[in-house]
Amino acid sequence: MRTWGGKRLVIGAVSVLMILVAGSPAAVVADDDEAPVARVYVAAPPAPLNQTPEQAAAKSAGCVSCHSPVDAASMHASPAVVLGCVDCHGGDASAMAPAGASREAPEYSAVRDRAHVLPRYPGSWHFPSSANPERTYTLLNREAPEFIRFVNPGDYRVARQSCGNCHMELIERAERSLMATGAMFFGGASYNNGILPYKNYIIGEAYTPEGEPARLLSPGTPPGTVTLDEQRRGALPVLYPIPTWQVTPPGDIFRVFERGGRNIATQFPEIGLPSPTGQIQRLEEPGRPDFRQSSRGPGTGLRIAVPVLNIHKTRLNDPYTWFMGTNDQPGDYRSSGCTSCHVVYANDREPRHSLGYSQFGRDGQTATADPTINREESGHPIRHAFSRAIPTSQCMNCHMHQPNMFLNSYLGYTMWDYESDAPTMWPERQRYPTAEEIREVLDRNPEGAAPRGNWADLDFLRAVNDLNPTLRDTQFADYHGHGWNFRGVFKRDREGNLLDADGAIVSPDDPERWRREGEGQFVPPGTNPGRTVHMMDIHAEKGLQCADCHFSQDSHGSGLIMGEVAAAVEIGCKDCHGTSRTLPTLRTSGPAAPPEGTDLTLLRNSDGQRRFEWIERDNRRVLIQRSIVDPTLEWEVDLVRDAVDRDSPEFNPAAARAKLMSVSRPGQASFSWGPGVATTDLAHDDEEMACYSCHTSWTPSCGGCHLPVEANWQAESHRAEGGTTRNYATYNPQVARDDMFQLGRHGTARGGVIAPARSSSALVLSSTNINRERIYVQQPPISAVGFSSQAFAPHFPHTVRRTETKTCTDCHVSEAEDNNAIMAQLLMLGTNTVNFVGMHAWVGLESGIEAVRVTEWDEPQAVFGSYLQRYAYPDFFAQHVERNGRELINWTRGEAFDPEAGGSGDTRSVEEIAKTLQGTGGEARCLQLRGEY
Structure with a gap:
């Protein structure tokens, strides 16, 4: 094996992955549609750590002869960063725009092509357009690193050269972060579906500068080792590349994957040298299935792992940050690598999701000063500038999908159920799409229902939020990652009636249920519109963006490879809100926090102000937090100790009773509560129970996702070397619920605390072979240890509310004895209300x-x-x-x-x-x- 740049990124790992390989690929990878253009590239030197302004100006001279004015000379807000254009992008800064020539003139094009680094695949990049193309996926792995650096210096394949002299540690962290490796999804999918037997995951996504699949090592001594303490906190020593689907044996126990009888011909076409016909030995083995998917062994023909095929070819939570966003619909506009987050795109018009960026729309269009950029074209960043002021709408590019934490719930949304406001979302006349029309929709939206719905039309999809005033049942979000629709979740009683903030029923015919008179389509931060209560997290309602809680380490990683999100977070609720006994320390305390915690009092925003600060207000000491995105926005942080202190103006009797309740002791006639209860006797001690166990207002859950593979669909792989092969499966959430609440215990990294749990991996598989026979229908796979693949996991739903929280009878037997089913659901004993009948x-x-x-x-x-x-x-x-x-x-x-x-x-x-x-x-x-x- 060889290492990449001495930075402990190793490609290969063939010997380890041989355990996953059985037989030869099921189909030959097709050639790419576009042949590469042969070019001779000149490697640009790494961007310097320092230089004079004159040197930097010389490296931008030719560039600014066309691209002037610019948004930020070095893309950095700080004038202390002195860089020229070619320091980051490469190219030829000596090429000057011809005087008086229009941009359509041949001499202008000639100078442009001399100044720019040109692509191997100009057709795929729509050259000379600079907009991000739609659905590039593995194009970055085939393209020349010099061109990748030119279009995106922040891509991980080239960031060491363009950013490494200043930010090498952050780059190495980011490459190992879950946002880049996807280890939780790939590892969880392989374990829950019987592909690999490892709960400590071993596979993830990483690439070399040449686009080859890479092995990642944690930075131990030697590299690839972690200490026992790091292991207990969830760190992994190594991640190997994801094996291709064509050579991965099925983990499913379906009989169709067995070898079959000797006399039974395979249902899969023989390609190349056929297997023996069986004329020599005609004896039949008893008990064998009557048809089979391959005459050879597992991992050949159709005896492959369908979930792995799904990972490679179906648009699930990909692309991760090694690749660009798909740049094809609102909610999917972004670049790759460091630029995935630090260069902001227009994805959402809702101010509470985007704050000041909302004014730029949701179509990925630019507001740059650069006159060469087409402002009507999608796929451009808002400005040619880096930013730490990252809005939630940028995070939702990835985190709108179940295995990526499904943080739609933070904004008060969940998967649309196909039924709410169905008359608006389905065409009046039944649609019978052709195979070509189906394929066109599925390329950007993997749900099989989409080609039949109105949202198959991109113009309809992008305007779904505009329909909200006319809707009866729900409200839709303005972002549509993966082409999906997300419906609002509203406060309801157990009978399903809409409720207002005081708990009174709101009529479904009330004209102000969604918007009060005078409220616009979008409302400012701090407003919950209409008479109903939109159940977005209280932090989101106030205008806090993800980056207001999840700081540098949560975003970039700690440098160690982690296998689950819960173990990779350093922030905790008590770090800002304190406990019933103590004021907040303003030091991070999560499982990924450094030994003494990160000191939050040292954080400063881009304008130089402290992000957290204790101040005097109304003759009392209060903690304020300033927005990282909007410098005019600040919040007074609620302190738990104030809520339980009778002398505080923030005293809340219900909160005090819940937080200071004692445990039940044998022979104790009644519960006691109050400040006199010892910490060790608290029933809801924060060392034993996560704060959001009670402060969660609702929990999203997915009780089933149907993956029907079809042998006669050809589709491109989204990973590694790409290529087009037969077999494709759509992805169809079928039991998305918002009314389930269950409790479990976290893993060792979280200290086993009690927390909400949800179903998050619940596949049912189907297969249609080349003869269009349905050979198995809606079958659940089996996990690696032989249990059900229906996996439940502890989960922070990010639906914290102040009023709409859990109450005593959500978790304890009611005095009226009327919550037996609620208790059965809470303890995951089942209620028989979420059943899947099937076809x-x-x-x-x-x-x-x-x-x-x-x-x-x-x-x-x-x-x-x-x-x-x-x-x-x-x-x-x-x-x-x-x-x-x-x-x-x-x-x-x-x-x-x-x-x-x-x-x-x-x-x-x-x-x-x-x-x-x-x-x-x-x-x-x-x-x-x-x-x-």
């Missing part, structure tokens, strides 16, 4: 079993005759109601050739909807679905 309802009979078809196969998988089918499939709904009288019968629908689509065979295809009966020798008393096709 067939299986029925046991006196002398057989019957599979009754009850849903659509296509996404969304609406139940026949349901509200969702009525709007997503109006033609099919009408046929079920009018033709079949709502009865589940055997029938056939569709046409072989669609006359409304020019005789197409892929729009209204013939589908047989049948009930299947299998006889048995006696009464069927128990059914277990195990992937038996």
